[in-house]
Amino acid sequence: MLRAVDVSKSYGGVVALDGVTVSVCRGEVLALVGDNGAGKSTLVKIVSGVVRADKAELYVLGNSVDIGSPAVARSLGIRTVHQEQKLAENLDVIENLFLGEELARWTGPLHMVDFNSMVRPTEVALSKLRITTIADIRTPVARLSGGQRQAVAVARATLGQYRIVLLDEPTTGLSVEASARVMDMVMQLREGGCAVVLVSQSIEEVFEVADRVAVLHHGRLAGVFARAETTPEEVVTAVMGGQL
Amino acid sequence: MRSEENIGQRGAGDVRVAAAREVRDGGQRGAQLEEGQRQAGASRPGGRQSRVPSWLSAIVEQGTAMPALISLVVIAVFFEIESHYFLTGSNLSNLVVQTTTLVPVALGEVGVLLLAEIDLSLGSIVGATSAILGVMVSEVGVPWWLGMIIALACGAAMGAFQGAWIAFIRIPSFVVTIGGWLGFLGLQLFILGPQGTLSIFNPQVAALTGSYIPGGAGWVVGGALAVAVVARALLRLRAAGGRRRLGSLTLPALAAALMVGVVAVLNSYKGVPTAFVVVMGLLFAGWWILQHTRPGRNVFAIGGNPEPARRAGIGVRRIRFTAFVIAGTLGAVGGLMAASYNSSAGTLTGGGTLLLEAIGAAVIGGTSLFGGQGTVWAALSGALIMSAISNGLDLMNASSPVKYMVQGAVVLLAVTVDTLLRRRAGRSRRLGGITMSVGAP
Ligand SMILES: Nc1ncnc2c1ncn2[C@@H]1O[C@H](COP(=O)(O)OP(=O)(O)OP(=O)(O)O)[C@@H](O)[C@H]1O
Ligand SMILES: [Mg+2]
Numbered sequence: 001m002l003r004a005v006d007v008s009k010s011y012g013g014v015v016a017l018d019g020v021t022v023s024v025c026r027g028e029v030l031a032l033v034g035d036n037g038a039g040k041s042t043l044v045k046i047v048s049g050v051v052r053a054d055k056a057e058l059y060v061l062g063n064s065v066d067i068g069s070p071a072v073a074r075s076l077g078i079r080t081v082h083q084e085q086k087l088a089e090n091l092d093v094i095e096n097l098f099l100g101e102e103l104a105r106w107t108g109p110l111h112m113v114d115f116n117s118m119v120r121p122t123e124v125a126l127s128k129l130r131i132t133t134i135a136d137i138r139t140p141v142a143r144l145s146g147g148q149r150q151a152v153a154v155a156r157a158t159l160g161q162y163r164i165v166l167l168d169e170p171t172t173g174l175s176v177e178a179s180a181r182v183m184d185m186v187m188q189l190r191e192g193g194c195a196v197v198l199v200s201q202s203i204e205e206v207f208e209v210a211d212r213v214a215v216l217h218h219g220r221l222a223g224v225f226a227r228a229e230t231t232p233e234e235v236v237t238a239v240m241g242g243q244l
Numbered sequence: 245m246r247s248e249e250n251i252g253q254r255g256a257g258d259v260r261v262a263a264a265r266e267v268r269d270g271g272q273r274g275a276q277l278e279e280g281q282r283q284a285g286a287s288r289p290g291g292r293q294s295r296v297p298s299w300l301s302a303i304v305e306q307g308t309a310m311p312a313l314i315s316l317v318v319i320a321v322f323f324e325i326e327s328h329y330f331l332t333g334s335n336l337s338n339l340v341v342q343t344t345t346l347v348p349v350a351l352g353e354v355g356v357l358l359l360a361e362i363d364l365s366l367g368s369i370v371g372a373t374s375a376i377l378g379v380m381v382s383e384v385g386v387p388w389w390l391g392m393i394i395a396l397a398c399g400a401a402m403g404a405f406q407g408a409w410i411a412f413i414r415i416p417s418f419v420v421t422i423g424g425w426l427g428f429l430g431l432q433l434f435i436l437g438p439q440g441t442l443s444i445f446n447p448q449v450a451a452l453t454g455s456y457i458p459g460g461a462g463w464v465v466g467g468a469l470a471v472a473v474v475a476r477a478l479l480r481l482r483a484a485g486g487r488r489r490l491g492s493l494t495l496p497a498l499a500a501a502l503m504v505g506v507v508a509v510l511n512s513y514k515g516v517p518t519a520f521v522v523v524m525g526l527l528f529a530g531w532w533i534l535q536h537t538r539p540g541r542n543v544f545a546i547g548g549n550p551e552p553a554r555r556a557g558i559g560v561r562r563i564r565f566t567a568f569v570i571a572g573t574l575g576a577v578g579g580l581m582a583a584s585y586n587s588s589a590g591t592l593t594g595g596g597t598l599l600l601e602a603i604g605a606a607v608i609g610g611t612s613l614f615g616g617q618g619t620v621w622a623a624l625s626g627a628l629i630m631s632a633i634s635n636g637l638d639l640m641n642a643s644s645p646v647k648y649m650v651q652g653a654v655v656l657l658a659v660t661v662d663t664l665l666r667r668r669a670g671r672s673r674r675l676g677g678i679t680m681s682v683g684a685p
Contacts, residue, residue: 110537112537
């Protein structure tokens with residue numbers, strides 16, 4: 001479904017990614033793990049069109065693609081929940097869930113936004129994740145708690161039809177219950193035929209849902225492990241750069 | 245984001261998500277519903293615990309226009325007591341016509357301020373486009389309508405030029421539009437040449453600010469608008485099925501009463517000024533675009549924080565560019581109004597305090613200088629406040645120094661009152677970011 005070949009990116013002198021190649025298939029969850037600063041988010045941002053790689057070959061459904069902007073990524077069926085900068089704080093929950101793709105009544109250059117038709121899908125999306133503490137979906141997101149905001153961001157992944165879903169640390173700040181729902185969501189996406197890339201710091205989480213685990217170390221790919229054939233110890237060792 | 249529209253729908257959206265939960269966890273449901281209710285009570289501003297009277301916070305909730313409207317009433321009463329002439333039909337009619345230069349400029353400014361940008365060149369665009377109109381009509385001799393179209397197109401082009409620099413080359417708008425301010429002023433002086441003024445003797449150009457629509461037509465339009473506003477609010481109240489408080493009718497009712505009152509007053513003199521109709525049309529168009537279209541909604545997202553907007557696939561650059569094109573065009577509308585009102589274009593047209601009055605008007609009306617918050621009605625209410633003060637002080641034969649000092653004080657006062665009300669109602673001026681002229685929310 002998605003193949004990223006030989007991806008390199010440096011920020012000034014800092015090499016964030018150095019010749020990384022990963023792929024993820026239909027109905028597969030690829031976990032992306034690594035130390036802080038290993039380059040996980042950078043890879044996610046490149047595939048979602050937020051930053052440009054210095055060098056990369058990207059393939060979606062086998063076709064070579066040039067993901068030059070987030071809009072291109074979206075049109076290729078790629079949905080991303082970023083680690084930061086994911087919500088428009090001054091807008092309410094509904095507008096954040098549909099940010100950039102507000103449901104509209106008319107087409108043409110001036111789509112007329114239809115707020116009422118967005119209420120129900122918002123409620124459904126939140127209830128899927130068991131987000132029960134947001135009293136009013138017209139509350140500006142700035143007035144929600146950190147975990148509630150995270151939940152709103154993750155709920156975006158459940159809306160619409162996407163082939164490829166990238167989740168960058170989606171459970172950070174979430175309660176145990178909500179994190180479990182996010183893992184359910186990942187499984188549902190997988191069963192629905194999506195290719196899911198899950199960035200996570202939690203080895204338990206990774207071993208719960210991932211089919212394969214890709215380990216990044218200092219911007220290089222330190223290995224890809226099939227879950228069935230590996231152990232948490234082996235993955236942790238790779239994350240640490242080979243030494244125990 | 246607390247435009248009338250959004251507030252209007254807040255009630256409708258006030259559906260506890262808990263209620264949408266599937267039935268299979270019925271056992272926990274009661275408890276969770278209770279939790280939801282507790283949360284709802286606690287998080288609603290102006291709830292029972294609040295020290296602010298609920299009607300007051302309701303008014304603040306209702307829209308940013310309210311404090312400005314109240315200020316306007318206070319100003320009107322004050323000047324009426326002082327001069328006994330302020331509230332006459334002829335004076336109010338003159339006041340409205342005088343404001344028609346300021347309102348389009350303020351409207352353009354609201355559009356760019358919502359994006360957390362600023363346009364300091366609009367005064368010069370007013371001046372340059374009025375000079376262009378003058379040359380076209382008085383010297384080149386094109387028909388009045390073609391002259392107006394050319395002036396508007398030039399305003400749009402000036403906005404596009406700056407917008408390209410701002411949106412695509414990413415030079416801060418503050419700097420680009422300072423350049424525009426000087427450059428377009430130079431253009432204005434160049435067009436006007438050594439004699440410095442151009443008289444415009446053209447009946448149609450003069451009619452823009454010098455004609456009035458007949459009383460009957462004024463009643464039909466004003467009445468229809470008033471009925472539409474109230475009917476819409478009533479329909480919404482019914483659709484919301486009692487979830488909305490009756491208080492949500494306050495603003496529509498007031499607005500309708502105001503419309504009828506304005507038509508009555510203006511008709512008592514010569515009728516509704518044509519220029520006022522034009523300006524109201526622009527305001528309604530601006531309101532509709534910002535509240536109801538996708539690019540309009542995206543303006544608020546970008547103004548709040550451009551990065552999430554960009555990541556969501558919104559065409560940030562295109563929207564920024566367009567906002568400056570629109571601002572330039574609205575500057576040209578101001579230029580047409582000024583040329584029409586003065587029957588001339590001069591080196592001073594669009595100069596002086598016009599630009600800062602426009603920014604002041606936007607801010608008095610509740611538009612944040614830091615983006616993401618405000619409404620187009622700010623342009624109208626703020627501009628009316630600025631003009632009313634100036635007009636009232638003229639009636640009192642106040643001198644220029646006094647006028648400026650009073651205007652300055654009122655800007656400060658209006659924004660302070662607005663900010664304090666908002667803070668007490670539990671809403672910071674700019675959510676989640678820097679707060680304007682407020683410390684902590
Ligand atoms: N905008 C930027 N400018 C400069 N350097 C950056 C930028 N973004 C990331 N980097 C650098 O690139 C490297 C990889 O960062 P990245 O965010 O991809 O790490 P990560 O694996 O997601 O880490 P974390 O687990 O902390 O989220 C880091 O060394 C970081 O300092
Ligand atoms: Mg990261």
